[in-house]
Amino acid sequence: MNIQSIGVAALIAVSSMTAQAAPANMLIYISPQEYTHSVKLWQYFSDYWFQQGPTVEPIAKSMLADEYGDVAMCQVGSQGKSVVWLKPRMYYNPQMRVFYGEIKASTFTSNGEPVANYIGESKKNGFLDVYPQKQIEQVYQMAMQDLMQKMRVDQQLKSLTTEGMSNANAGSICATIAALPPVKPVDLDYFLKPVN
Numbered sequence: 001m002n003i004q005s006i007g008v009a010a011l012i013a014v015s016s017m018t019a020q021a022a023p024a025n026m027l028i029y030i031s032p033q034e035y036t037h038s039v040k041l042w043q044y045f046s047d048y049w050f051q052q053g054p055t056v057e058p059i060a061k062s063m064l065a066d067e068y069g070d071v072a073m074c075q076v077g078s079q080g081k082s083v084v085w086l087k088p089r090m091y092y093n094p095q096m097r098v099f100y101g102e103i104k105a106s107t108f109t110s111n112g113e114p115v116a117n118y119i120g121e122s123k124k125n126g127f128l129d130v131y132p133q134k135q136i137e138q139v140y141q142m143a144m145q146d147l148m149q150k151m152r153v154d155q156q157l158k159s160l161t162t163e164g165m166s167n168a169n170a171g172s173i174c175a176t177i178a179a180l181p182p183v184k185p186v187d188l189d190y191f192l193k194p195v196n
Contacts, residue, residue, distance in 0.1 A: 023079035023166035024072040028060055029174045030086050041092040041099075041136075043128040050133060052088040056103065056140050060086055063144050067152060068161045074174030081164035082115070082157070083108045085177050088143075090136060092128055099124045101139035103147050106183065107157055110167030112176070114183040116154060120147025 034053030041048045057073070064071045064084070072078060084107050091100040101122045107115040122142030126135045151157060167173070173180070 022070070023081060023168075023170075025069045025081050025161040026064055026071045027074045027078050027080035027083045027170055027174060028057075028064065028071060028086060029074040029083060029177050030057060030060075030088075031178075034088065039090060041090065041128055041132070043092065043094040046129050048128055048132040050136060052090065055133075055137060056086060056088045056144075059137065059141050059144050060103075063148050067148060068158075074171060074177075076171045076175070077169075078171035078174065079166055079168050080170040081110050081162075081166050082160050083110065083112075083170060083173050083177065088140065090139065094128065097125055097127055099126055099135060099139045101136075101143040103140065103143045105147055105151065107151075107160075108173065108177070108180060109160060110165060110170045110173065112173045112180050114181060115157060115160065117183050118147055118150045118154075120144055120150065122146060 030053050032053075034056070035051055038049040038051050041050075061071060061073070072080070074083065084105050087104040087106075089102040089104075092098070093100070101124075103120045105118045105120070107118075109115060120143040122139050122145075124135065124139045124142065128135075
């Protein structure tokens with residue numbers, strides 16, 4: 001390896017670190033369990049297993065980026081102005097042949113102070129044994145659209161993502177997000193919600 005190639009490699013490494021150093025308007029956190037634990041939807045004698053994290057992540061990144069600009073997934077050393085914790089849920093009613101999707105979003109400042117909770121919901125008629133992954137993606141897309149309509153009207157969140165204080169250590173908030181205090185002391189709406 002000659003000196004020129006070492007210099008070029010160092011320049012590329014420095015430029016990639018500089019590109020990563022720009023703070024995101026919003027960091028997205030999805031629990032690691034959503035990537036490692038599969039969810040089972042069943043229909044009498046057949047069932048379908050899938051992981052919610054890889055399904056929801058590209059949909060959420062795209063829609064949140066359209067609304068809030070620069071967004072990124074939570075990582076160690078991430079910089080950002082706000083953090084959103086997305087909690088997806090999916091049900092299938094085999095008798096009615098209906099998919100039910102839900103995405104709950106809890107938003108926080110870059111310092112971990114709670115801002116607000118939002119819930120996006122959707123339902124779609126369909127057969128579990130006909131392109132199930134595509135139907136699940138469509139249900140989550142509709143739930144995310146519903147969620148975005150609710151987040152869009154919140155001016156406090158909008159100003160936080162545009163004018164909020166950037167935290168160079170927002171990635172540590174992502175690591176402890178489950179221990180942060182909720183917006184409401186007890187979110188009874190979430191626990192008492194009837195299943196359709």
